[in-house]
Amino acid sequence: MIARIATLALLAGGLAACGTDPLNTAGRPDGAPGNPPGTAVSRASDRAGDPLNLQSRPDGTPGNPPGTAATRTFDRAAGTNTSGAYPGQSDGTRANPPGTAAGRAVNSAIR
Structure with a gap:
């Protein structure tokens, strides 16, 4: 019983420490503090040099x-x-x- 209470206390403390709202349940718009522009996929694609062509470059241009x-x-x-x-x-x-x-x-x- 004590272990269960200790686990719940640690869990509650951990959630309280995650005050940055990683799931954006507050609905902050793109670019607001705590919610960078775009989606996680588009940001990862940008970091990798945009291999998914999310910037919609036309055929034959550099990178596409x-x-x-x-x-x-x-x-x-x-x-x-x-x-x-x-x-x-x-x-x-x-x-x-x-x-x-x-x-x-x-x-x-x-x-």
Whole structure:
């Protein structure tokens, strides 16, 4: 019983020491003391250099290359330029002749 009372007293003391309201139950607006601007996710993204592009930078600007992460991954795997981030892999360049490999094979077989 004494241990339970001591635990409750420590818990109550700990909650009283958390007077900064970490859950913002007081509803303070963004930027007010004790509630920094944005959300925890947006602040973490900002600290990491905004990899989630929460600042909505347009495609092709520093920090946000053309296309989406998925289309850039597809481009790297398939050797294409779907995203626009790999112009050297576009059709008709030295690294990627026009058409598809299958189409080129059919054309050379017909000739």
